[in-house]
Amino acid sequence: MSHAVLKPNWPARFALVLASLVALTLAVTVAVTVGEMAIPLPVAFRALGNGLFGLDLPVSAIQQGVIFDYRLSRALMAALCGGALALSGAILQALLRNPLAEPYILGISAGASTGAVCVLILGAGGATLGLSGGAFLGSIATLAIVALLASGTGGGSDRVILAGVAGSQLFNAVTATIVTTLASAEQARGVMFWLLGNFGGVRWPDLWVAAPVALIGFLVCMMHAKALDAFAFGTDAAASLGVAVTRVRLVLLATTALLTATMVAIVGTVGFVGLVIPHAARFLVGSGHARLLPACLVVGAIFMVLADVLSRILVPQQILPIGIVTALFGAPAFAIILYRARRAP
Amino acid sequence: MTLATHEVRWSAGGQMIVDGVTLTVEPNRVLGLIGPNGSGKSSLLRLLCRLRKVASGVVTLDARDIADLPRRELARRLAFVEQQAATEVQLSVCDVVRLGRTPHRGAFASWTEVDEHAVDIALKRVGLAARHDQPWHTLSGGERQRVHIARALAQEPRELILDEPTNHLDIQHQLAILTLVRRLGLTCVVALHDLNLASLFCDRVGVLAGGRLVAFGTPQEVLTPCLIAEVFGVEVVIRESTPGRRHIEYVVEHEAGDHA
Numbered sequence: 353m354s355h356a357v358l359k360p361n362w363p364a365r366f367a368l369v370l371a372s373l374v375a376l377t378l379a380v381t382v383a384v385t386v387g388e389m390a391i392p393l394p395v396a397f398r399a400l401g402n403g404l405f406g407l408d409l410p411v412s413a414i415q416q417g418v419i420f421d422y423r424l425s426r427a428l429m430a431a432l433c434g435g436a437l438a439l440s441g442a443i444l445q446a447l448l449r450n451p452l453a454e455p456y457i458l459g460i461s462a463g464a465s466t467g468a469v470c471v472l473i474l475g476a477g478g479a480t481l482g483l484s485g486g487a488f489l490g491s492i493a494t495l496a497i498v499a500l501l502a503s504g505t506g507g508g509s510d511r512v513i514l515a516g517v518a519g520s521q522l523f524n525a526v527t528a529t530i531v532t533t534l535a536s537a538e539q540a541r542g543v544m545f546w547l548l549g550n551f552g553g554v555r556w557p558d559l560w561v562a563a564p565v566a567l568i569g570f571l572v573c574m575m576h577a578k579a580l581d582a583f584a585f586g587t588d589a590a591a592s593l594g595v596a597v598t599r600v601r602l603v604l605l606a607t608t609a610l611l612t613a614t615m616v617a618i619v620g621t622v623g624f625v626g627l628v629i630p631h632a633a634r635f636l637v638g639s640g641h642a643r644l645l646p647a648c649l650v651v652g653a654i655f656m657v658l659a660d661v662l663s664r665i666l667v668p669q670q671i672l673p674i675g676i677v678t679a680l681f682g683a684p685a686f687a688i689i690l691y692r693a694r695r696a697p
Numbered sequence: 698m699t700l701a702t703h704e705v706r707w708s709a710g711g712q713m714i715v716d717g718v719t720l721t722v723e724p725n726r727v728l729g730l731i732g733p734n735g736s737g738k739s740s741l742l743r744l745l746c747r748l749r750k751v752a753s754g755v756v757t758l759d760a761r762d763i764a765d766l767p768r769r770e771l772a773r774r775l776a777f778v779e780q781q782a783a784t785e786v787q788l789s790v791c792d793v794v795r796l797g798r799t800p801h802r803g804a805f806a807s808w809t810e811v812d813e814h815a816v817d818i819a820l821k822r823v824g825l826a827a828r829h830d831q832p833w834h835t836l837s838g839g840e841r842q843r844v845h846i847a848r849a850l851a852q853e854p855r856e857l858i859l860d861e862p863t864n865h866l867d868i869q870h871q872l873a874i875l876t877l878v879r880r881l882g883l884t885c886v887v888a889l890h891d892l893n894l895a896s897l898f899c900d901r902v903g904v905l906a907g908g909r910l911v912a913f914g915t916p917q918e919v920l921t922p923c924l925i926a927e928v929f930g931v932e933v934v935i936r937e938s939t940p941g942r943r944h945i946e947y948v949v950e951h952e953a954g955d956h957a
Contacts, residue, residue: 451785575804582799585782588748593852594772594800639786 372650376431379657383427384419386661388669391415400424421555427657429554429562430674433619434656436566436611438633438648441626443573443608446580446641447601448512454626455491455612457513459520461623463494464616465547466523466530472543473535484561487617491609494519499605548673549622551660558618569611570649576600577641584639622675624682625652632685698759699724699884700745700775700856705754707744714740716908717754722856727878727885729899729916731892733929737908738888739780742860745886746777758856772800775856776849778842780864788833793844794819797851819850823877839870846877859887863894892933892945896920904928920945 385396396419398409403420411419437455444453455461467490468483501515527547531540573580579600582590591597615622633647656674659681663672700722707715715737722728730738743749744756747763756763763771776797797819798812820826823843828836836844842862849857859878863871871891875898878885889895895902896916904912904919906928912919925933925945932948 446786449785578799578802578804582796584784584786584788584793584796585779586784588743588777588779589782589796591748591768592746592772592777593796594769596768634787639788639792 372646376650376654376657379654380424380427380431383430383657383661384423387418387423387664389415389418391419395419425556425559426551426554426660428559429618430551430656430660431653432559432562432566433551433615433622434625434629434652434654434659435649436562436569436615436652437622437625438629438652438655439566439570439573439645440608440611442630442633442641442644442648443580443604444626445630446583447604449583449586450510450513451631452513452627453516454623454630455608456621456623456626457520458516459494459498459518459523460491460609460612461616461621462520462523462527463497464488464491464613465621466490466527467493467613468617469527469530469543473530473539484614484617488610488613490523491613491616492606494523495605495609497522545673546620549620549675549678550671550673551619551663552671554618562614562618565610565614569607570645572603572607573645574642576604577645580604580641581639619674622656622678624678625656628682628685629655700886701757701760702741702745703755703757705741705744705756706752707740707749708752709740714908715744718905718908718910719754720903720910720913722884722886723901724884725882726900727887727898728901728903729895730886730888730903730905731890731895732905736905738905739860740908741905742777742858742886742888746775746858747771748777769800772852774854775858776852776854778845778849778857778859778862780860780862781838782845784833790825790828790831790833790836790844791816791820793833794847794851797848800852815851815853816847819847822850822881823847837870839866839873842866842870842874843877846874850881854883856884856886857881859885861888861890863889863891892920892925892929896943896945917941917943 381393381396384400385391385393391399395411395415398407399411399416399419401407401409402411402416403424440460441454444455444458445451447453464487467486467488469486470490471483471486498512498515498519501518502512505511505515531543535543579590579595582593582595587597590600629652630644630648633644633651636651637643637647656678659677660674662681663674663677666672666677701720703719705715705718706713718737718741720728730741732738740749744751747756747766750764758766758771758774766774794816795808795812798808798815801812801815802808817826820829823846825840825843825847828840828844833841833844846857846859846862857878862874862878866874871894875887875894878887879898887899889899899916901914902912902916902919903910904924911928912924920935920943922933922935925931934946934948936944936946938944
């Protein structure tokens with residue numbers, strides 16, 4: 353299980369990064385070619401060449417539009433979303449020392465939904481706040497409430513989960529109340545569909561928001577990889593190893609909230625990714641965060657891209673909400689992980 | 698010079714836990730802290746490592762206020778072993794010991810030969826070099842405590858603080874852990890419950906009661922029947938088998954029918 357690398361093994365690292373990129377590219381390629389309108393691979397590549405490198409290859413305008421503006425942006429958004437949620441899950445599990453921690457279970461997603469719904473239906477904050485801003489404020493508020501509730505009831509990693517369950521119930525109720533009492537029938541249907549997660553509305557401008565957030569979030573997390581390792585035996589152990597516990601917690605919890613809120617604002621709430629992917633990644637690369645965090649990013653991205661493909665082809669003529677697909681495949685996957693990683697009696 | 702406290706106070710939930718403790722730790726000696734449950738031993742240790750902030754008074758390391766020391770500098774100088782630190786994370790023995798290198802490495806520093814050497818030496822000193830790759834969860838309680846000591850040694854400290862390191866261990870492992878701690882030759886502060894172990898392994902003993910330091914000195918000076926009766930509320934007889942080897946025997950009055 354040990355990785356006794358004295359000096360960094362650059363060729364091996366490079367090979368790993370390359371393999372991850374190839375796998376991700378393959379997944380995106382699948383996502384781009386699969387769909388209602390079957391588009392052959394050569395046409396897809398030509399469309400990508402046109403869109404990405406400004407070439408002028410022969411592709412019909414409709415196919416060009418479907419491939420580049422619809423499917424590629426959607427696939428890349430799915431990749432960002434999966435990576436960001438998996439990253440958030442890994443960070444929360446390390447900081448709270450609880451294998452069940454993730455944005456969805458801790459209510460951060462629920463809070464983000466409430467914030468987004470407030471903006472969407474109540475018009476809170478007007479044009480200045482926007483959907484993402486509302487989602488971010490909602491998720492920060494939930495995080496603060498859950499943290500207060502957890503520390504007020506005596507701290508401990510199980511308390512955090514219980515507080516998270518309470519927080520997510522509360523915010524889901526608030527969201528439901530706003531939707532059922534104040535939204536028009538059409539608004540309500542749209543919100544409900546959005547709440548279960550949906551990549552359908554994603555266009556390129558969404559990516560210009562999500563990509564920098566995910567990148568910065570990832571870099572901030574990587575800067576704290578060693579500090580996260582030090583949390584393995586608790587906060588006192590981390591502090592005695594010279595980690596600035598309070599600052600690291602604040603920075604990383606805010607980063608997690610920002611990552612989750614951005615993704616929820618764009619695609620709605622998607623559960624299970626933050627929970628399952630970090631465990632799967634740990635299974636692949638071990639518990640050291642310098643390896644685990646990039647692994648989460650890549651595995652989460654590939655998982656979400658493929659989940660989105662499934663959501664489009666499982667039921668003909670219909671697109672399932674992505675949250676349903678991740679739960680359908682995530683829950684059994686989680687059970688398998690738990691079973692295989694069970695401790696020797 | 699090493700660790701010292703001056704009139705240190707700390708309270709939690711409106712209750713004074715550590716109440717005006719002044720003591721000086723001697724370099725390269727083992728100081729044992731004893732006292733009944735809730736006497737403030739663990740809290741005082743946490744104040745010594747700056748895991749808690751003193752409400753008043755000052756903790757000094759080489760005559761410098763530890764509150765002014767950068768965290769990582771302090772962690773390179775002083776290491777802490779908790780009573781029973783457990784984890785859900787799947788780690789191997791060397792993963793745990795490697796954590797001790799945290800204060801020596803920057804955020805992006807890669808693993809160096811110096812780090813590897815420190816880990817190997819630390820594992821050798823606790824006698825677990827052969828367990829390098831064993832999963833942490835398969836270790837016994839005594840082995841886990843030794844791995845924690847190895848992790849602390851990988852920090853390359855001059856001061857080592859241990860909070861009841863023998864708790865929950867059988868007598869063989871209690872003796873083994875304390876023998877190990879003594880042989881390290883570091884400045885050690887150890888919280889202990891067992892008076893005989895304190896008498897056997899400590900150069901100096903500090904007795905805490907109700908958050909106050911009520912006695913401080915060599916085990917011979919401090920661990921008297923009178924003080925033990927006063928602080929712990931038990932009657933003892935002290936025998937000396939060979940000079941310097943003191944045995945504290947608890948006087949327990951059996952009920953008449955016990956041996957019938």
